[in-house]
Amino acid sequence: MCICYGGHNCCVLLESSHVNEVDMPIKQKIFALLICCFVFVFTINLVRKRKLREEYSILWLATSLLMFVLVIRYEWLVSLTSLIGAGLPTTTLFICSIIFLMLIAVQFSIKISSLTDQVKNLAQENALLRAACDELADANKGEGSKVKCDA
Numbered sequence: 001m002c003i004c005y006g007g008h009n010c011c012v013l014l015e016s017s018h019v020n021e022v023d024m025p026i027k028q029k030i031f032a033l034l035i036c037c038f039v040f041v042f043t044i045n046l047v048r049k050r051k052l053r054e055e056y057s058i059l060w061l062a063t064s065l066l067m068f069v070l071v072i073r074y075e076w077l078v079s080l081t082s083l084i085g086a087g088l089p090t091t092t093l094f095i096c097s098i099i100f101l102m103l104i105a106v107q108f109s110i111k112i113s114s115l116t117d118q119v120k121n122l123a124q125e126n127a128l129l130r131a132a133c134d135e136l137a138d139a140n141k142g143e144g145s146k147v148k149c150d151a
Contacts, residue, residue, distance in 0.1 A: 022074070022075065022078050023074055023075075024071065024074045029071055029074075032067065032071040033068065033071055033072075035067075036064045036065075036067045036068040036071065037064075037068070039060065039063075039064040039067075040061060040064040040065070040068075043057050043060045043061055043064065044057075044061075056107070059100070059103060059104060059107065063100055074089075077089045077092060077093075080092055130149060133149035134149050136149075137149050
């Protein structure tokens with residue numbers, strides 16, 4: 001496997017026996033683990049305070065757990081990078097980030113579609129109730145009733 005680092009002629013050849021020696025620098029590992037833990041705890045806290053619904057938290061929690069595992073088992077990220085043919089593990093993370101954003105967009109699109117249908121149904125029900133109320137007001141007009149149908 002060949003991993004190229006930015007330069008034109010700079011290429012490091014990693015043989016399969018050396019893949020286990022590839023590891024993330026300790027400062028990056030600590031920072032990544034802290035971010036993963038922060039996102040996980042922050043998401044749980046938002047759900048606990050009812051500022052984020054459980055259905056939306058699943059993707060965030062799964063992503064933070066996956067990132068945590070990939071930081072701990074960095075060789076899995078290197079293997080995934082090799083499997084998809086990316087040049088660097090950071091490229092793999094970038095591709096995964098794009099996939100994550102696409103999943104968030106799909107999730108929101110599904111919810112928006114559902115809410116659009118609910119708004120349409122509520123508007124139709126409101127129109128039917130208003131028409132029934134107007135009919136009732138017209139029928140009771142002669143009796144001196146003060147039925148008011150304005151919202």
